[in-house]
Amino acid sequence: MIELLKAVIAYLLTALQVLIHIGKKVLAPFQKLKQDIDPSGRVVLLTGAAGGFGSNLVRELLDKGANVIAVDVKMEFLEKSLGKLKCEKLEFLQVDIASNEQVVQAAEQVKELLKKWNKDRLFALVNNAGIGNSPNCVKRGGVVEFDEDEMQQVFNVNTLGHIRMVRELYPLMENKNTQLDSNASIILNVASISGRDALPFLSVYPSTKHAIVGYSHSLRREMELLKASGNDNSFVRVCCVEPGFSKTQIVASKPFNEESIFYKAYLLTKPLYFKVVSSAITPDHVALEMYRQIFSSNSYDSVIVDKWYMIVFWRLFNYVF
Ligand SMILES: NC(=O)c1ccc[n+]([C@@H]2O[C@H](COP(=O)([O-])OP(=O)(O)OC[C@H]3O[C@@H](n4cnc5c(N)ncnc54)[C@H](O)[C@@H]3O)[C@@H](O)[C@H]2O)c1
Numbered sequence: 641m642i643e644l645l646k647a648v649i650a651y652l653l654t655a656l657q658v659l660i661h662i663g664k665k666v667l668a669p670f671q672k673l674k675q676d677i678d679p680s681g682r683v684v685l686l687t688g689a690a691g692g693f694g695s696n697l698v699r700e701l702l703d704k705g706a707n708v709i710a711v712d713v714k715m716e717f718l719e720k721s722l723g724k725l726k727c728e729k730l731e732f733l734q735v736d737i738a739s740n741e742q743v744v745q746a747a748e749q750v751k752e753l754l755k756k757w758n759k760d761r762l763f764a765l766v767n768n769a770g771i772g773n774s775p776n777c778v779k780r781g782g783v784v785e786f787d788e789d790e791m792q793q794v795f796n797v798n799t800l801g802h803i804r805m806v807r808e809l810y811p812l813m814e815n816k817n818t819q820l821d822s823n824a825s826i827i828l829n830v831a832s833i834s835g836r837d838a839l840p841f842l843s844v845y846p847s848t849k850h851a852i853v854g855y856s857h858s859l860r861r862e863m864e865l866l867k868a869s870g871n872d873n874s875f876v877r878v879c880c881v882e883p884g885f886s887k888t889q890i891v892a893s894k895p896f897n898e899e900s901i902f903y904k905a906y907l908l909t910k911p912l913y914f915k916v917v918s919s920a921i922t923p924d925h926v927a928l929e930m931y932r933q934i935f936s937s938n939s940y941d942s943v944i945v946d947k948w949y950m951i952v953f954w955r956l957f958n959y960v961f
Contacts (some may be wrong), residue, residue: 647673657905660849666911667688670807672930674708675766675936675941677704677726677937678702679704682707682764682897683707683754683759683762683764684707684709684766685708685764685809686711686763687720687735687737687767687768687818688712688768688802688830689708689710689712689768690714690717691712691713691721691768691890691900692708692719692888693768693886693927694790694927696923696924696928697931698710698722699927700726700928701926701931704931705729707730707757707759708729709731709732709753709897710730711732711734711737712734713737714734716866722949728848737769737805738793738796738800738801742927743801743805746805747809747812748807748931750809753891759769760817761816762809762812762825763825763826764825764827764934765809765825765826766851766930766934767801767802767805767806767829767830768930770797771794772794772842772892773843774795780896781840782905783909786843790845791844795844795851798848798849798852802829806827810827811828813876814873814874815872815873815875818872823937824875825875825877826879826934827859827877827878828880828881828933829852829881830881831856831881832846832882833851833883833885833944833946835849835850835851835880836882837954837957838910840906841902841906853881854882855941856879857886857941860877860878878941879939879942880942881911881926881930881933881943882942883921883926883944883945883946884919884920884921884946885914885917885946886921886922887923900912915953916960919946925945
């Protein structure tokens with residue numbers, strides 16, 4: 641009888657724990673984001689640093705005293721976009737994240753920079769680099785009309801590039817002394833609203849973003865289990881950022897192939913795209929949200945960055961289209 645009672649109590653306690661855990665998760669997006677981590681002297685690496693979101697984030701980070709490793713596919717992009725900000729706390733790295741070899745080499749360069757700055761870890765990795773259809777694409781069409789090279793290129797940057805960066809840099813993110821500093825490092829994966837609601841006629845772009853959303857969630861859950869198993873030092877926070885439309889280089893419009901059998905179908909989507917484009921958010925709005933997540937001890941698992949009415953729209957879009 642006592643054994644049965646013990647089993648029932650254990651069962652009820654576990655059920656209560658599960659309910660509290662689910663409650664916390666459900667309420668998390670409504671909780672006020674704390675800004676309780678001091679950015680000063682913390683090392684942040686971001687890819688796609690020369691671009692719209694990236695360059696705004698670099699400015700914000702330097703302004704608040706962080707050390708920044710700015711990564712982009714060409715040194716000239718970094719020089720052009722961020723050259724004027726050059727200082728002791730800013731380093732440029734030319735890395736094509738589509739190349740495994742270059743990413744492996746980048747990890748060695750990051751180790752050297754940490755030594756030079758006398759830092760014991762990389763505090764934040766912001767996987768932000770991305771391409772649209774393809775840099776070489778001249779025409780847009782239906783999703784069945786894109787060729788092999790193009791599909792591989794988009795996945796290689798938007799999905800595999802981020803995964804490679806995590807694999808190579810995660811070992812440098814360990815918090816070696818949790819007694820001195822209890823704040824865990826963070827990995828921010830920049831997906832897109834297209835990773836939640838696949839808009840038509842964007843080639844395989846929405847698929848790459850859905851893939852990175854899935855990757856972020858499995859990475860986050862593994863990290864939480866690592867912590868639950870008692871390994872606090874290796875625990876890293878994971879946040880998936882899902883921005884809405886913003887007028888940066890990536891969305892530079894490419895003409896739709898008028899000979900495509902999808903051309904008339906594409907014209908039907910114009911009102912939807914008009915709505916999306918007319919409520920564009922500014923790149924600094926997105927950068928500020930990324931900054932807030934990095935330096936918050938209760939950073940979110942995922943965050944949609946858009947105008948509030950577009951957030952409602954995106955949530956409904958799934959059910960009506
Ligand atoms: N602008 C939007 O509407 C929007 C919306 C949702 C999500 N996003 C995502 O936000 C991220 C940043 O986009 P953005 O709007 O600042 O675009 P952007 O084109 O201004 O910046 C992208 C940057 O990534 C760099 N890059 C491209 N390929 C690379 C590679 N192989 N290796 C290293 N760097 C590379 C580019 O040189 C560029 O500096 C992207 O992942 C994009 O998919 C953008």
